[in-house]
Amino acid sequence: MKVLKFGGTSVGSAQRMKDVTQLICNGEKNIIVLSAMSGTTNTLVEISDYLYKKNPDGAGEIINTLEKKYFGVIEELYATREYKDKTLDYVKANFDCIRSFTKDLFTLFEEKVILAQGELISSELVNLYLNECGVKSVLLPALDYMRIDKNGEPDAVYIKEKLSELLEKHPNADLYITQGYICRNAYGEIDNLQRGGSDYTASLIGAAVNADEIQIWTDIDGMHNNDPRFVEGTSPVRNLHFEEAAELAYFGAKILHPTCVLPAKLTNIPVRLLNTMEPNAPGTLISNNLEKGKIKAVAAKDNITAIKIKSGRMLLAYGFLRKVFEIFESYQTPIDMVTTSEVGVSLTIDNIKNLQDILDDLKKYGTVTVDDNMVIICIVGDMEWENIGFESRILEAMKDIPVRMIAYGGSNYNISLLVKAEDKKRTLQTLSNHLF
Ligand code: ASP
Ligand code: MG
Numbered sequence: 521m522k523v524l525k526f527g528g529t530s531v532g533s534a535q536r537m538k539d540v541t542q543l544i545c546n547g548e549k550n551i552i553v554l555s556a557m558s559g560t561t562n563t564l565v566e567i568s569d570y571l572y573k574k575n576p577d578g579a580g581e582i583i584n585t586l587e588k589k590y591f592g593v594i595e596e597l598y599a600t601r602e603y604k605d606k607t608l609d610y611v612k613a614n615f616d617c618i619r620s621f622t623k624d625l626f627t628l629f630e631e632k633v634i635l636a637q638g639e640l641i642s643s644e645l646v647n648l649y650l651n652e653c654g655v656k657s658v659l660l661p662a663l664d665y666m667r668i669d670k671n672g673e674p675d676a677v678y679i680k681e682k683l684s685e686l687l688e689k690h691p692n693a694d695l696y697i698t699q700g701y702i703c704r705n706a707y708g709e710i711d712n713l714q715r716g717g718s719d720y721t722a723s724l725i726g727a728a729v730n731a732d733e734i735q736i737w738t739d740i741d742g743m744h745n746n747d748p749r750f751v752e753g754t755s756p757v758r759n760l761h762f763e764e765a766a767e768l769a770y771f772g773a774k775i776l777h778p779t780c781v782l783p784a785k786l787t788n789i790p791v792r793l794l795n796t797m798e799p800n801a802p803g804t805l806i807s808n809n810l811e812k813g814k815i816k817a818v819a820a821k822d823n824i825t826a827i828k829i830k831s832g833r834m835l836l837a838y839g840f841l842r843k844v845f846e847i848f849e850s851y852q853t854p855i856d857m858v859t860t861s862e863v864g865v866s867l868t869i870d871n872i873k874n875l876q877d878i879l880d881d882l883k884k885y886g887t888v889t890v891d892d893n894m895v896i897i898c899i900v901g902d903m904e905w906e907n908i909g910f911e912s913r914i915l916e917a918m919k920d921i922p923v924r925m926i927a928y929g930g931s932n933y934n935i936s937l938l939v940k941a942e943d944k945k946r947t948l949q950t951l952s953n954h955l956f
Contacts, residue, residue, distance in 0.1 A: 522550045524735045525700060525722035528558030530796045531642050534596035541650055543737070543799055544695060551660070551696045551725055554646060555718040556638025557593070560586065561701075564638055567618065568631040576622035583622075587615045590641065597645060603652045610644050633710050636663075639699035639718075647697040658693040660686050666703035666721065668711060674703075674720075676783075680728040687729070698725070719780035723791070727783040734784055734791045736776060741795045742804030743768065743776070745817040746952045750945045754952065757804050757816050764816055764900045765791075765806045767934045771819040771898040781806070815901035815910060818951045820944055824856070824894040825872050826924055827879070830864035831886030840885070841865060847881045857896060857927045857936050866925050868896065868938060891924060895944045897937045899951060904932045911935070917954035921947055 524544060531537050531554055544552050556564075563586050570579035590611045598604045614637050621630045643659060650657040665682035667675045687696070700718025705711040713720045719736055726734040742756035743765070760768070762785040769776050776793065784791045790807040834840045844865060848855055851874035858867045864886070869875075872892075882888045903910050911928070914935060925938035939947050 521729055521731050522548065522733045522735060523553060523722050523726040523729070523731045524550055524737060525553040525718055526555065526737045526796065527718065527739075528555045528560070529739045530737050531555065531646065532558040534593045536796075537593075537597060537646050537649060539796065540646065540737075541653065541655075543796065545650070545653075545655055549693065549695060551698060551729065551731075552646075553698055553700045553718060553722045553725065554639065554643045555700050556642050560638035560642075561635060561715070564618075564634050568626070568634050571621060571626040571630070571634075574626075579622050580619070583615060583618055587611070590615075593645065597649055598652055600652060603648055607645060607648055610648075611641055614641055629709060632712060635712055636699075636702040636710050639702050643697050643699045650695065650697070655694050656692065657695040657697050658690040660696050660698040662699040662702050662721065663704055663710060666713075666724070668703055668705050668713070670706045672705075674713075674724050674783075675706075676724070676727065679724060683725065683728050713779075717779075719776060720783075723780045723783040723789075726789045726791075727787040730787065731789055734789055735794055736780070736791060737794045737796050739795060739797055740793075741798055741801050742793045743817065745956055746948055747818075747820060750820075751948045751952050755956070756801075758802060759809065759811060760804060760806045760816060761810045761902070761933070762806055762808060763931065763933045764902075767898060767900045767931065768817055768819050771821045771896065771900075771936075776806075810902050813902055813907050813910075815899060815903075815913075815955045817900050818948055818955070819898050819900070820948060821856070821870070821896040821898070822941065822944070824868045824870055824896050824938065825875065826866055826868045826891040826894050826938055827882070828864060828866045828889045828891075829882050829886045830889075832863060833886065834863055834865070843885055844882065847878055850881075851878050853878060857925055857938060859925050859927050868894070868925070893941045894924060894938050895941050895947075897939060897944070897947050897951070899935045899937075899955070900933055902933065903928070903935060905929070913954055914951070917950045918947070921950065 526540050530540055567579045567582050594604055594607045618634055647657050647659045665679055667678045669675045700721040701712050703711050722734050744754040745757050746754040748754045762781055766781045788808055792803055792805050794803040795801050829844055853869050853871050853874055856868045879888055921943050923937050927936045
């Protein structure tokens with residue numbers, strides 16, 4: 521059994537939904553995870569925003585527009601009056617539910633119910649379309665098996681148990697359809713796995729049913745070895761190790777949600793990234809196989825601020841770094857890159873909300889300098905320290921570009937460089953020229 525997840529653009533119109541059903545009706549009894557139609561979750565967030573601001577009229581207008589869009593999709597998707605009416609009733613009930621919140625107190629609880637409607641609707645639409653086409657697909661309601669605990673972490677034992685119960689109830693199904701992103705929390709309330717969480721759903725299901733493979737279908741041909749918006753001649757990476765994929769996901773290669781990697785990695789289930797527009801293209805396979813000594817990809821993370829703290833007091837002293845890091849902790853600011861010397865430390869942050877307070881506190885411990893508008897460039901591949909040559913190839917590529925920080929050794933899969941934003945494009949380009 522495989523788990524196939526289709527993102528918002530893959531179910532973004534009636535035609536796209538039809539295309540998806542072509543892909544999933546392949547004779548295999550798989551579990552299909554669907555996102556909301558593209559744009560819907562953003563619109564639901566907007567509706568909630570109006571309701572928080574106590575503007576029911578503003579919300580009402582957007583609700584009506586969104587509902588109309590769905591009426592159009594239904595008209596186009598189904599061939600028979602019977603199925604059109606069936607789905608119209610369903611969708612109207614969902615929108616009535618959303619409207620009911622325009623009259624009362626609006627809290628996080630109501631917002632989560634609103635946010636769940638996108639996936640509830642898209643999965644119902646596709647499932648009924650399959651039924652109309654004569655496919656015996658069965659809808660597995662995510663709210664009946666997907667659950668997070670008090671810490672917001674998925675409850676793997678519960679998920680596995682409930683999901684197998686549901687699957688056992690429908691042994692003769694051709695296919696299973698379910699919703700990404702939505703779940704219940706420890707109190708039984710409707711909740712979600714955070715924005716973009718459908719990938720996570722797919723991975724959690726894959727782990728729960730011990731799937732042969734998890735497929736993430738999007739509209740890009742796998743993960744590219746560099747950013748095609750800045751670099752010419754990038755190519756898809758065919759194989760990635762889980763650790764390499766995790767590094768890339770954190771550094772802005774947005775096609776795979778970072779958390780998605782974890783359950784699949786732990787259960788050693790390969791994850792394949794595929795393109796709905798080009799279903800026969802090989803895509804990218806993420807697994808526990810490592811290609812020895814190979815550099816795979818380059819990615820960039822923008823809007824980085826570098827902070828240097830220099831102090832004679834750091835020399836041969838202990839406890840200095842702790843004091844520095846505690847300041848960032850007290851302002852709830854994550855640190856990305858760190859490099860040290862005997863008399864100073866440089867680090868980077870991307871959240872500058874509390875920068876001024878952080879700097880004021882840091883000045884108690886040394887001389888502080890700030891460089892803003894920087895970019896982290898990360899190079900990912902098998903960079904086990906006993907491999908030789910990769911450092912020099914990277915530095916050779918950088919010979920004409922000023923580098924503010926270099927970090928290696930935190931993982932076997934990554935080297936990070938910090939450069940000025942204005943040098944981002946030529947850095948990505950020269951690395952591509954030298955490494956691939
Ligand atoms: N529909 C949700 C979102 O837009 C979840 C997802 O698509 O992964 O964030
Ligand atoms: Mg997504």
